Amino acid sequence: MKSTFADEIVDLLPNLRRYAFVLSRSLDVADDLVQQTCEKAFASRSSYAQGTNLSAWLIRIMRNTWIDRVRRDRTRGESVDIVDRPDAIFTDGAHDTETHLMLGNVASALQELPADQREIIMMICVEELSYKEAAAALGIPIGTVMSRLARARTTLAGKLDLN
Known part of the structure; x- marks a missing residue:
């Protein structure tokens, strides 16, 4: 029975x-290298001289494939498997884009607020001052801080269609 190229x-x-x-x-890389070698061998089987040492031909293909891979990896830089980096941060592009757009809308809406409301929002929500600290900084009663903040939040919610 005559063996075929594939059987050999x-x-x-x-x-x-x-x-x-x-x-x-590395077993994983070795398996990939064997697969690449077989793919290249089948793609160029017309250049294989029947009767010559198939093993030597395949090893030459593998060695050349390996050298090409090493050169490519050297210019590409270090490659780290994601499994080896549990601390890697994954991002959701759609969520990031939505957040960026929302922040832009909030910034625009903030600029449209009256100065006293914008000032209270910035002090309480951005600078994280307490009502008492904001009242002291502005020289106004805490009740005034609370009412301006409530009006500012209501106005922002209306501008951002969050009602």
């Missing part, structure tokens, strides 16, 4: 995997 490659897979592991020192 399948028979050499354990040898290829061992060599790939020697090159990469």
